[in-house]
Amino acid sequence: MRHEQFVVARSFDADTCTQYGMYRLRALLRYLDAVSATAPADPSTVVLDVPQDDDKVVKKPFVECSVDDVESATRAKRAPIAARVPVPDKARLLFFEDSIFQSFNGVAEVRFTANNRDGTTLINLQGVPMAEVPQLIQALQQGLQAQPSLAAK
Structure with a gap:
């Protein structure tokens, strides 16, 4: 047996x-x-x-x-339960992602991801060339200035 x-x-x-x-x-x-x-x-x-x-x-x-x-x-x-990013943060992250994509499209393969750890939303950026950090700062500022809303219009 x-x-x-x-x-x-x-x-x-x-x-x-x-x-x-x-x-x-x-x-x-x-x-x-x-x-x-x-x-x-x-x-x-x-x-x-x-x-x-x-x-x-x-x-x-x-x-x-x-x-x-x-x-x-x-x-x-x-399996551990995956912590989800809160909806208000998701809206903001969409603006960040869009702004970063527009700023680096054709310039560098910048990877932007987000996750939730202990109730805090974290963003992760990879592949930003050192010479393009000013462009990254500008892209993040544009993402902050946008007015996020996931409500249907």
């Missing part, structure tokens, strides 16, 4: 292993480990948070989950 089969057999009785199968139950054990829960005698009582293609999460009973559902739910629980 392989180690994974032993782990499943130790956690569930023979009837449960026959009913759900070793692969599904092993996937369930990995999910339970990711959420710091113990395996119940009856796995049908477990409800998983299964991510969907549209980034929504659906609560789904284990009995309705495929192995892929369980593995997807496990990956989602193990």
Whole structure:
């Protein structure tokens, strides 16, 4: 008996292993480990948070989950939640990005990215030639002067 089969057999009785199968139950054990829960005698009582293609999460009973559902739910629980850039900052970032693109198009391959860390939006610039720093400052000032709004007109 392989180690994974032993782990499943130790956690569930023979009837449960026959009913759900070793692969599904092993996937369930990995999910339970990711959420710091113990395996119940009856796995049908477990409800998983299964991510969907549209980034929504659906609560789904284990009995309705495929192995892929369980593995997807496990990956989602193990992955850190990406902090999103707040909407007002997104609007400002669009102006910065546009201004930088217009200023450096054909001059240099400047890369502009943004992310959120601990609730603070950070901008990252790469590839700005030293001789073009005055142009970068001007582009950033133009981005600051623009009036951002993501509201529909």
